[in-house]
Amino acid sequence: MPEGHTLHRLAAHFDKTFGGGAVRATSPQGRFADGAARIDGRVLVEGEAHGKHLFLGFDSGEWLRVHLGLYGAWSFGDADGERHLGAPRAMGTERVELNRDGDGFVVPPTPVGAVRVRLVNTGGWADLRGPSACEVITTDEKRAVQARLGPDPLRPDADPERAWHVINRSRTTIGALLMRQDVIAGIGNIYRAESLFRAGIDPMTSGRDLGRERWEPLWEDLTDLLRDGVRDGYIITTRPEHRPDPDAYPVPRPDTLYVCYRTGEPCRVCASPIAATELAGRTLYWCPGCQG
Structure with a gap:
């Protein structure tokens, strides 16, 4: 999607x-x-x-x-x-x-x-x-x-406090909350997994246990990733130091993502095998080492 x-x-x-x-x-x-x-x-x-x-x-x-x-x-x-x-x-x-x-x-x-x-x-x-x-x-x-949608990080009227108000009071995992369009609009399976990896957040952390000190950088990073996607036309989440050839970007390559679609492959950062499970109707990917 x-x-x-x-x-x-x-x-x-x-x-x-x-x-x-x-x-x-x-x-x-x-x-x-x-x-x-x-x-x-x-x-x-x-x-x-x-x-x-x-x-x-x-x-x-x-x-x-x-x-x-x-x-x-x-x-x-x-x-x-x-x-x-x-x-x-x-x-x-x-x-x-x-x-x-x-x-x-x-x-x-x-x-x-x-x-x-x-x-x-x-x-x-x-x-x-x-x-x-x-x-x-x-x-x-x-x-x-x-009115039924949450804030869209790409819109000038986006209010991250609306999303935080829901997340901070929820027992639901942050991995599931990020897929809810009434919490944050526009986030799908790739941005969910990749943003949580980049933030080092266990996707099974409940919203109320996330803490503002982790929420605010997560929102900012999601905003930056989405803006990059608008500019480039595709999703790149890996940082230059984790790409074999950083000068080749922006060009779609197999190493543009950290965890998505990489079940069992070594993490690009810690070499732990990438894990996968179903959460909120989609396959969730994460690194047990970096996000444990």
């Missing part, structure tokens, strides 16, 4: 490539036909992300809310004929021949697969496949969704 940095990158991409102009909306798959009709021909005013939710605001005062879930993805094409595949997953490009209609809108190629919604403007198009949520909502409904 895409984590918070990906949604903020998507919001910025929509602002840059669709913002300020009219958008044609269709549902090639047919499952979103009514919603597409509500925003068809409207001007996209802004893209906004909160946690794992993407909100696209239109001049009608309505918003397209998208949650990608485990299988959702956007793909983009631009007017010079190059099709960018697989956002948020990088899958390369392919050349396509494009035309324009009488109003100057791009005429994109025939949709491939089950495209829930297609957005087209004079510069290109965007296709959405497989989201867990895709709906048109009012501003009040958008606010109601956001």
Whole structure:
């Protein structure tokens, strides 16, 4: 499932490539036909992300809310004929021949697969496949969704005290609390495990036993990691001294993570075997040596 940095990158991409102009909306798959009709021909005013939710605001005062879930993805094409595949997953490009209609809108190629919604403007198009949520909502409904979410470290309105208020009173493990979107929005399985490793925190520590002296650096590090993810487009959590070739970055490599997907492999810091168990519905990875 895409984590918070990906949604903020998507919001910025929509602002840059669709913002300020009219958008044609269709549902090639047919499952979103009514919603597409509500925003068809409207001007996209802004893209906004909160946690794992993407909100696209239109001049009608309505918003397209998208949650990608485990299988959702956007793909983009631009007017010079190059099709960018697989956002948020990088899958390369392919050349396509494009035309324009009488109003100057791009005429994109025939949709491939089950495209829930297609957005087209004079510069290109965007296709959405497989989201867990895709709906048109009012501003009040958008606010109601956001009210259920915890602070997003990437947003300027983020208040870490809101998260701390929940964590400090909870018997639940910090490893589980970090996966709750009503505690901190945008944190997923990778950021959970990697941030706890970097902080040297046992993921089984209860929230009320964490202590502010460990919470504040954890929040700050999560914020920094997410910002790096927005900048780079992928998650890198290893520090330069723990990479075989630090000068090769930023380039995706197998040594970009400390513990995730490395069950049984030696820790990059202490050489203890990386452990794994299920927690909060996902596989949790940690180092018993560094986080014991």
